[in-house]
């Protein structure tokens with residue numbers, strides 16, 4: 001069976017859903033192809049369950065840091081209740097609600113595995129009782145939003161030991177007594193925080209420091225925070241052999257000759273693109289590769305891509321620009337509107353910060369690591385900015401320099417740092433650590449995207465006594481404008 005529609009989207013994760021929303025709002029006929037659950041990794045096995053699993057223990061710790069409230073905390077974390085709340089937030093792994101939203105919005109859904117079958121063509125092997133394959137022919141565009149899968153590194157014995165990936169961790173029914181975690185990135189830090197909060201004996205095995213892509217003080221803070229929760233953090237170690245014994249224990253041999261014994265091992269060593277079985281070879285691309293795109297999210301090097309006849313786009317994890325839901329959705333809004341504008345023959349704006357360009361992917365990607373403590377950053381670190389050729393100056397202060405932080409929690413610990421382009425006088429990077437710093441990040445994102453001169457930021461007055469006053473302390477550390485002249 002063959003069907004012609006305006007736009008075909010491969011993958012109904014958060015990014016595919018957003019693209020479909022934009023394209024449909026412009027009046028185009030759109031079909032999304034999904035072979036698992038509408039809502040994708042984020043809704044059922046990633047962002048949503050992980051943040052729900054983190055929240056209860058974080059609230060408990062917060063209460064214990066405030067005299068008066070601390071005395072009222074008389075029990076331990078109710079892990080069963082946390083898991084029930086997680087089940088609610090993932091809708092018991094049912095996508096009825098999400099699929100219903102698609103239907104209400106007038107977006108078509110083909111349930112099954114989709115793969116490219118030449119220029120503007122997608123074949124869907126329908127799930128279950130579906131009546132055979134359907135070929136979707138796109139009048140205007142095919143947009144790939146198939147996401148990413150966890151990488152299982154080739155450590156001898158690891159794959160055979162039935163390791164956990166983030167899916168098993170976020171859908172856990174009974175937390176293990178002992179959990180080893182391979183990796184020192186975001187998943188490792190957040191999951192170590194979750195399971196340490198549950199009372200699991202956690203050992204993090206990281207080949208370098210934690211959260212290496214962020215300012216160095218971040219890794220130090222999260223290492224200390226995890227240790228404070230009772231977790232063991234070992235850096236500079238690699239597993240060389242993994243075995244699951246007859247009685248179900250996991251034994252990891254490390255490159256320093258020591259061993260770690262656990263009940264489960266979570267692999268948190270990064271992601272690979274979900275492109276190995278989507279027919280890339282049928283359009284001149286390499287199966288299993290990340291899809292290289294320009295700022296208009298157009299896939300580079302695909303067949304039929306010559307002469308400006310754009311038809312193949314990719315957004316979200318699969319293009320490897322920023323493996324984050326919010327950034328993928330930002331790309332989704334841009335590409336959805338771009339495809340709709342091109343279909344209608346309207347002008348497109350792909351210039352820097354143009355409405356159809358994903359410019360922020362280069363300059364201002366915000367990320368919140370919901371570990372203990374929270375660690376958040378946007379833009380460039382000092383090291384990355386220097387490497388990129390910026391002449392920079394920095395301002396760095398303790399979060400407790402803002403009285404709001406001290407009032408929030410006794411013994412508050414955290415740092416704040418701005419990276420300032422010394423020639424342009426604008427903020428190009430910001431990092432904060434500490435309890436509840438997540439909500440400080442958007443102000444930094446606005447300052448970077450708006451290229452607000454630091455001199456003008458002195459007129460953006462933070463309220464007393466909020467944690468946002470750390471902005472004032474950072475400006476003071478940088479110096480009053482006339483003193484700098």
Ligand SMILES: Cc1cc2nc3c(=O)[nH]c(=O)nc-3n(C[C@H](O)[C@H](O)[C@H](O)COP(=O)(O)OP(=O)(O)OC[C@H]3O[C@@H](n4cnc5c(N)ncnc54)[C@H](O)[C@@H]3O)c2cc1C
Nearest residue numbers: 011013015035040041046047114146147316317323324325
């Ligand atoms: C543990 C964990 C926690 C995370 N926490 C956060 C967070 O707090 N904040 C944040 O911003 N990001 C977070 N992320 C990252 C976030 O999950 C991803 O960036 C996001 O899910 C990417 O969205 P996507 O739509 O590109 O891909 P996905 O969410 O992976 O969706 C892709 C969809 O495409 C479908 N699909 C794939 N191939 C086919 C095919 N051939 N045919 C049909 N359907 C197909 C899949 O079934 C899936 O539904 C986290 C990731 C992990 C692993």
Ligand SMILES: NC(=O)c1ccc[n+]([C@@H]2O[C@H](COP(=O)([O-])OP(=O)(O)OC[C@H]3O[C@@H](n4cnc5c(N)ncnc54)[C@H](O)[C@@H]3O)[C@@H](O)[C@H]2O)c1
Nearest residue numbers: 153183184185186187188207268269270271323368369370
């Ligand atoms: N709160 C959030 O925003 C959030 C939460 C979780 C995940 N995510 C996203 O999901 C993506 C995946 O997260 P992740 O933590 O899996 O990846 P990551 O890239 O953040 O970290 C991977 C870690 O694994 C280590 N590693 C890689 N190969 C290894 C090997 N062979 N042996 C030992 N260690 C190895 C790396 O040194 C690094 O510490 C990230 O890009 C992140 O943006 C975001």
